[in-house]
Amino acid sequence: MGEPEAALDDWADGIRRRSEDAFRAVYALVADELASFATGMLRDRRAAEDAVQQAFLELSVAAHRFKGDGRALRAWLFKSVRFSCLDEIRRRGRRQETPTETIPDRPGPAAATELPEVHAALDTLSERHRTLVLLRHVSGLSGREIATVMRMSRPAVYAALTRAERRLRAELDSHQLRRESA
Amino acid sequence: MSIDTFPELSALRVELAPHIRDRHLVEIVRAVRGEAVGRKAPAGISWRRWVGSLAATLTLLTPVAAAAADGAMPDDTLYPLKRALETIVRLVDRDVVAEHRIEELESLVTDDPTSPTVADLLPEARRAVRGIDSPQLVIRLAVIEVIVDQAWATAAPLDAAESADATSSDRPVDGEPVDEKRVDGEAVDDERVEDASRSDDETRTDEETTPTAATDAPVDNAPAPTISDAPPFTEAPRDGRSDPSEEGAEDRPGGEAAEAPAPAGDGDTPAGTGADNDPPRDLNDQTP
Numbered sequence: 001m002g003e004p005e006a007a008l009d010d011w012a013d014g015i016r017r018r019s020e021d022a023f024r025a026v027y028a029l030v031a032d033e034l035a036s037f038a039t040g041m042l043r044d045r046r047a048a049e050d051a052v053q054q055a056f057l058e059l060s061v062a063a064h065r066f067k068g069d070g071r072a073l074r075a076w077l078f079k080s081v082r083f084s085c086l087d088e089i090r091r092r093g094r095r096q097e098t099p100t101e102t103i104p105d106r107p108g109p110a111a112a113t114e115l116p117e118v119h120a121a122l123d124t125l126s127e128r129h130r131t132l133v134l135l136r137h138v139s140g141l142s143g144r145e146i147a148t149v150m151r152m153s154r155p156a157v158y159a160a161l162t163r164a165e166r167r168l169r170a171e172l173d174s175h176q177l178r179r180e181s182a
Numbered sequence: 183m184s185i186d187t188f189p190e191l192s193a194l195r196v197e198l199a200p201h202i203r204d205r206h207l208v209e210i211v212r213a214v215r216g217e218a219v220g221r222k223a224p225a226g227i228s229w230r231r232w233v234g235s236l237a238a239t240l241t242l243l244t245p246v247a248a249a250a251a252d253g254a255m256p257d258d259t260l261y262p263l264k265r266a267l268e269t270i271v272r273l274v275d276r277d278v279v280a281e282h283r284i285e286e287l288e289s290l291v292t293d294d295p296t297s298p299t300v301a302d303l304l305p306e307a308r309r310a311v312r313g314i315d316s317p318q319l320v321i322r323l324a325v326i327e328v329i330v331d332q333a334w335a336t337a338a339p340l341d342a343a344e345s346a347d348a349t350s351s352d353r354p355v356d357g358e359p360v361d362e363k364r365v366d367g368e369a370v371d372d373e374r375v376e377d378a379s380r381s382d383d384e385t386r387t388d389e390e391t392t393p394t395a396a397t398d399a400p401v402d403n404a405p406a407p408t409i410s411d412a413p414p415f416t417e418a419p420r421d422g423r424s425d426p427s428e429e430g431a432e433d434r435p436g437g438e439a440a441e442a443p444a445p446a447g448d449g450d451t452p453a454g455t456g457a458d459n460d461p462p463r464d465l466n467d468q469t470p
Contacts, residue, residue, distance in 0.1 A: 020211050027207060032197050040194045046327075049198065050305045053206045060213040091309065115193045137191045165187065172190055 008070025015073060018063050027056060030074055033139040034081050040134040041085040043119060051088065055080035075148035078141065082131065082149060089127075117179070121171035129164030136161060201335035209301055235262040255286055256299050280310035280319050287326045295333035304330065 007029055014022025031052055038048035055077050059066070066076065122130050128150070135141045135149060146161070147154045198206075238251075238260075251267060254260040268279050287307055290300050304327070311323050 018214050020214050023210050023214050024207060027203070027210060031203065031206070032195075035198050036195045039196050040191075045196065046305075046308055048196070049202055049206070050308075052198070053209060056206065056210045057213050060210060063214075092312070118190050118193055121190075133188075133191070134194070137188045138194045168188065172188070 008073050010070070012066075012068065012070050012073050015059065015063050016066055018060070023056065023060065026073065026077075030077055033074075034077055037078060037134050037139045038081050038085055040122070040138050041082070041131065042088055047088055048085075051081050051084035054084050071145060072148070074141075075145045078135065078139070078145070078149045117172065117175040121168055121175060124171050125164055125167060129160060129167070132157065132161045133164050133168055201331055204337070205296075205301065205334045208296075209298070212298065231259070231262065235266060238263045239266045255289060256303065276310075277314050277316055277319070280307070280314050280316065283307035283310050284319055284322045284326070288322065291326055291329050295330045296337050300330060 008026060011019075011022040011025050011029075015026060034052045034055060035048050038051040039045055042048050042051070058080050059077065066073065068076075122133070125133065131150065132146060135146045136143075141149065143154050143157050143161075146152075147157045150157065152160070251260040251263040254264045264282070268282060283303060283306055287300060287303050290297060290303065294300070307323055307326075311319050
């Protein structure tokens with residue numbers, strides 16, 4: 001078990017007791033991971049921030065019903081953020097909106113050139129595959145946690161993730177080839 | 183594959199700005215204390231007021247009522263009437279709703295940019311503005327966001343939390359239409375076997391595949407209400423699909439877990455994943 005999970009274990013009881021300190025601590029531990037995931041899903045930093053806040057507000061309401069350890073807590077939050085993202089995407093679909101390109105708060109040196117290509121490559125994936133890739137490679141969730149978030153069995157997660165990774169790798173490589181040849 | 187297999191994806195990692203964290207924590211602490219019931223809860227507004235609003239709505243055709251409600255702010259009595267009128271007007275002209283939110287925010291931000299009402303209205307205004315094509319409103323919203331961000335960046339978060347007005351429960355009803363609630367239908371369907379035979383990677387020897395005591399809880403197949411992914415994505419056009427059969431499987435209602443079967447009795451679903459542990463679909467949906 002990693003350090004963050006162990007730390008979350010310490011706060012799971014506090015969450016059930018609706019301790020303010022527990023909420024602050026859990027927020028500090030996972031907010032960035034949640035924001036990264038939501039940003040990848042929505043490509044809109046503001047909307048992603050709203051999704052993160054909404055997840056914690058929902059947790060504050062449902063805390064007394066929460067069961068499980070730190071790992072389950074983290075999965076719960078990711079699941080909530082995913083639901084919020086799906087709602088937002090559905091709203092956009094109804095309004096025929098195109099998502100706003102996200103500019104990271106602290107973009108790395110490669111971000112400016114790679115971000116559009118990464119988004120374009122992710123767009124070629126289905127929603128499920130895109131979600132799996134983001135959970136695994138952006139937020140760093142384990143296969144077990146992803147299985148909980150996605151309500152899939154672990155073998156199903158691994159199978160789908162492998163297919164998604166292959167397709168994403170092919171897309172990213174083709175983008176790189178085009179860039180180098182240009 | 184390890185996490186470092188896709189270094190390109192590191193560009194997607196973000197860190198929340200300190201003032202955003204402070205703003206979130208203030209709202210979260212307020213919710214934990216029970217001072218904020220939730221964004222969508224019409225807390226503090228009695229049924230009598232709703233009946234009154236309904237009666238007023240019935241008379242909305244009278245120009246006097248409509249004109250009076252037009253300038254109402256979130257804390258005003260006539261605000262519900264204004265929102266009710268908007269739901270009708272929105273069918274014809276969506277810009278009006280966005281403009282109302284912006285006007286309300288501009289007025290509220292002038293008084294207190296860190297007020298909970300502003301925090302509630304901002305996401306709503308963003309959604310409203312995103313749905314229309316009006317550069318003026320986008321600019322006005324951007325100015326408001328800058329003001330709010332700066333106010334939060336300079337405000338002491340704990341002070342703000344302590345001084346939060348308990349009347350925040352009188353916040354306005356969220357303007358989301360009823361039909362925008364999340365849709366049920368994501369069935370737990372770990373028993374499907376169709377994709378298992380296609381997978382050539384199920385033998386993955388990741389350390390995470392080793393069951394531990396914490397993961398030996400039984401798979402919870404309770405038909406808990408969850409979100410259906412299918413509607414938004416089956417409608418959205420996507421390019422580059424190379425595996426139609428696979429995508430078709432995902433498009434089926436309840437096809438959420440159709441990727442591969444759950445091994446019988448392997449219990450690899452982690453503990454605490456029962457229906458009770460699912461995030462609520464809506465803040466109003468907290469009934470056990």
